[in-house]
Amino acid sequence: MGENCDVDCSLSISTKEMVAMELGQIVETSCHDDDGRVKRTGTVLTASAHIITAVIGSGVLSLAWAIGQLGWVAGPFVMVLFSFVIYYTSTLLSDCYRSGDPVSGKRNYTYMDAVRSNLGGAKVKMCGIVQYVNLFGVAVGYTIAASISMIAIEKSNCFHSKGHDNPCHVSGNAYMIGFGVAEVLLSQIPDFDQISWLSIVAAIMSFTYSSIGLLLGILQVAGNGEIKGSLTGIAVGKITHTQKIFRSLQAFGDIAFAYSYSIILIEIQDTVRSPPSEAKTMKKATMVSVAVTTVFYMACGCMGYAAFGDKSPGNLLTGFGFYNPYWLLDIANIAIVIHLVGAYQVFCQPLFAFIEKWVSQQWPKSGFAMKEIEIPISFRRRNSTNINLFRLIWRTAFVILTTIISMLLPFFNDVVGLLGALSFWPLTVYFPVEMYIASMKIPKWTTRWVGLQILSLSCFVISVSAATGSIAGVLADLKVYRPFKTNY
Incomplete structure (x- = not known):
């Protein structure tokens, strides 16, 4: 029957x-x-869409600068190299979705669940620290990026009315505070599953500004009548030997940040239907999405470098390589702000949920931590929302803290490079490799085990080098920066 x-x-x-x-x-x-x-009803198409949406974001804006540091040979090569590494480690990670049998084994619903099932012990705590520190850092980076885009809108209109020679200095503090206020309100949305509409809007906005950046690059190259740049990037002489080394290392971090999505791969895989096995579907989706993303990134990064050469700005749409059409720049920067408003919540909700779950377990009978207060939101309709005092205070404090740190360190390019460097090796390479070795029971010192360890060690060296370059950039910026006072 x-x-x-x-x-x-x-x-x-x-x-x-x-x-x-x-x-x-x-x-x-x-x-x-x-x-x-x-x-679950997810397919190769939906999984690919989720990955592309997660990957294509504000990181694309720094790629022209990154290629400018490395040049026409090393720049595209490094980008392709990162795409291959991330594709390969993502296929390893997709095999860790189920513990034991790849078809009927126990499901791991999150990245942390996969680490807990395959590695356990201290590595679970280490993963949690890296993951949540990275999410905090992303919140700071997004606050900086959003404020810089709002500043760019004001400066663009100023340049249009007063001329490009006018300095049009603007303070970013008010914009950071405004962004923080918006995030305080949105952060009161209780659960991740209630912000899907925000994710959709953010995804549309990310494609909008990325496409505008690509279009402006094409128009600039056509206007120049030549392709700018050199085989080895910005030459020593225009910058010192030390600056060349540190900037090249920072470029690695910028490219790594642009590709990062491993932290949510397991969550995306948990939306996929079976049969076929979720791992097979995810591997196909990973191949499609990484290929699409790489083509898009190569187009944006290379076209930006071709347009500006050694003068490629750290942020393609706010560094004012482009001045006109000013209204199109305004649209692009508005799209960036809207995207980052949503992306901030997407990345912070897992951190919110982790802290609130821990508090509820520690103090299950606390009215302050557990009680939901019903607040009416309409007089005509019987609509209401729930407010929790702990959630209200802790999430508000979190946003205030990220806003203050952003005002102290408003360096988009350096922060992006540092975030990419710190998250690339542990989350994209180390844990996927270690989990795969554990789940597949690969014996030590076999050819495959040695190959995976060499890959992990090589990526560790790249991450440390990229972090060093980004930290050097931050320190250089701090020498001329006055907290809360420097204008753009």
Whole structure:
């Protein structure tokens, strides 16, 4: 007899689990997967879309500068190299979605779950520290990037009305505070699943400003009548030997930041249906998305470098290599701000959830931590929202802290490079490699084990080098920066 799917799907998860307990197992039905959750429906297409949406973001804006430091030979080569490394380590990570059997093994719903299942012990804590510190850093980076785009809008209009020779100095403090206020309000949205609309808007905006940057680069090259740049990048003489080394290393960090998405790969894989196995689908999606992203990045980065050569700005749309059409620059920077407003929440919600879950476990009977207060939001309709005092105070304090740090360190390019360097090796290479070795039970000192360890060690050296270059850039900026007072 066939199941009545409509009736079955209307059952709650808890009811399904009760049935499973009576049978001694979780029963897979036509409407529920083997873990009792509603059937996942994701495909290669949807998984690819999620990855591309996550990857293509503000990191694309620094790629022209990164290629400018490395030149026409090393720049594109490093970008392609990173794409291959990230593709390969992502395929390793996708094999860690299920523990044991790749078809029927226990599912790992998050990156941390995968680390816990495959490695356990101190490595789980290490992963958590790296992951959540990185999320905090991303919040700071996005606050800086959003304020710089708002500054660029004001300066663009100033240049249009007063001429390009006018300094048009603007303070970024007010814009950072404004961005922080918006994030305080949005951060009160309780759960990650309630901000899907924000993610969709942010994704549309990221493609909008990236495409405008590419278009302006093409127009600039056409206007110049030549392709600028050199085989080895900006030459020693225009900058010192030390600056050349540190800037080249920082460029590695910028490119790594632009490609990073491993931290959410398992979460995306958890949306994919089976059969075929989730790993097979995810590997295809990874190949498609990394290929599309690399082509797009190469076009944006190379076209920006071709347009400006050694003068490629650290942020393609706010560094004022372009001045006109000013209204198109304004549209692009508005799109950046809208995207970053949403992206801030997407990246911070997992951190919010982690802290609030820990507090609820520590003080389960605390009214301050647990009580939800219903607040009406409409007089005409019976609509309301819930406010939790701990959530209100802690999330507000978090946003205030990221805003203050952003005002102290408003260096977009250096911060982007540092974030990319710090997250690339541990989250994109080390943990995927170690989990794969553990899950596949690869013996030590075999050819494959040695090859994976060499890959991990090589990427560790790259991460440390890139972090060194970015830190040097921050220190150089601090020499001429006055906190809360420097104008752009």
